[in-house]
């Protein structure tokens with residue numbers, strides 16, 4: 001029974017054994033029965049594992065429980081919580097067949113199904129139709145700072161399956177700004193805030209408070225972070241991003257969800273909208289290639305992003321061409337020779353870019369041009385004008401609409417090396433930490449810190465290309 005859940009859970013059945021020992025804030029998560037709970041803490045304390053273990057224990061111990069596991073997008077859930085779920089939480093249950101995976105259909109979302117009739121549905125809030133039509137006992141939202149309070153209210157209306165004695169929304173997150181609506185909701189006592197610390201994770205800390213070998217390496221990575229990322233991911237503090245350059249950037253306003261068809265496929269942006277590509281070359285620094293579409297009122301939608309270290313320009317060129325083109329075979333009847341002939345052609349799946357704007361590395365540009373058959377132009381790199389113009393685009397107009405958006409989860413492939421090093425894995429991660437330099441007295445300088453800026457630089461280059469009317473427009477690189 002769910003009520004017999006103890007802090008130390010050990011499920012021994014005839015067929016499999018699973019062991020998990022929670023500590024500190026993570027233990028509180030397992031014990032809590034509040035209707036709405038948020039577990040917050042720095043990176044890697046075991047928050048997600050605790051939420052997932054709770055869902056697993058509830059589903060295993062009570063028949064016909066309906067649980068839901070959610071993130072802002074299903075794709076981001078797949079690269080994070082679902083990995084922990086499969087590799088650690090239900091690992092043994094999958095082997096014994098106590099839990100099986102069901103891939104879903106056009107009517108039903110994907111699910112993990114337990115032998116006793118319990119289910120864990122998985123989904124993303126960007127495509128809520130299939131998941132929000134059902135009722136649940138427990139809902140787990142990963143990285144809850146990404147979703148809005150309206151989303152939270154909507155999810156709570158689905159908590160009425162009553163297969164267990166309490167109904168619960170459990171959320172986890174790394175801290176955000178001290179003004180974040182979720183934190184304010186906790187301060188308002190509408191949601192129970194549980195703090196989790198690195199000491200909660202036995203992989204990082206021994207019970208006597210000493211670091212494990214793995215813990216020492218992980219904490220060293222966290223200690224190398226700077227600014228707001230250090231305060232939030234190392235110290236677990238809810239702090240505003242002081243000194244941040246693009247203070248206008250607000251994920252709730254600038255990150256848009258996709259539209260989906262009935263089969264759950266993303267609907268592409270209209271073909272009539274002109275496309276632009278921008279590239280910031282890099283190898284040990286991330287190589288960033290971003291695709292943008294320009295909407296009818298001149299507003300920009302960034303809809304695809306390669307953000308990856310350790311690969312050559314030629315390799316990236318293959319990746320992008322694989323995404324935007326397909327090999328099409330044309331057949332026709334050759335009347336003269338009386339045979340059927342075929343020809344393989346490259347067919348573009350979306351409009352060609354109107355311009356491919358690059359940073360100034362001539363050799364990398366040539367490699368990219370050769371591999372893709374596309375011409376490139378050099379970016380206008382004036383930093384302070386570019387930042388001002390881009391800030392203008394981010395500012396909402398009188399109707400509340402900015403002129404620059406990121407489509408949610410536009411990443412082609414997550415760079416696991418960057419993720420392990422807790423570095424930004426996409427441009428959205430850069431916006432909250434891209435900051436002005438300060439002098440030794442703490443005074444803000446008019447110069448950005450050249451760190452974790454490859455994605456935001458691309459956005460600035462595009463804004464300069466579209467909005468800058470100055471002299472530098474003609475200083476195109478010739479080579």
Ligand SMILES: Nc1ncnc2c1ncn2[C@@H]1O[C@H](COP(=O)(O)OP(=O)(O)OP(=O)(O)O)[C@@H](O)[C@H]1O
Pocket residue numbers: 020021022023041042043044045046047048049050084088172173174200201202203
């Ligand atoms: N009590 C525990 N016993 C064994 N392993 C644990 C425990 N808690 C966490 N871990 C492991 O530590 C790793 C990090 O845990 P988890 O992903 O839950 O952290 P997190 O706090 O959600 O991190 P983030 O802040 O990055 O989202 C995972 O591989 C997880 O399985």
Ligand SMILES: [Mg+2]
Pocket residue numbers: 047048049172
């Ligand atoms: Mg987590």
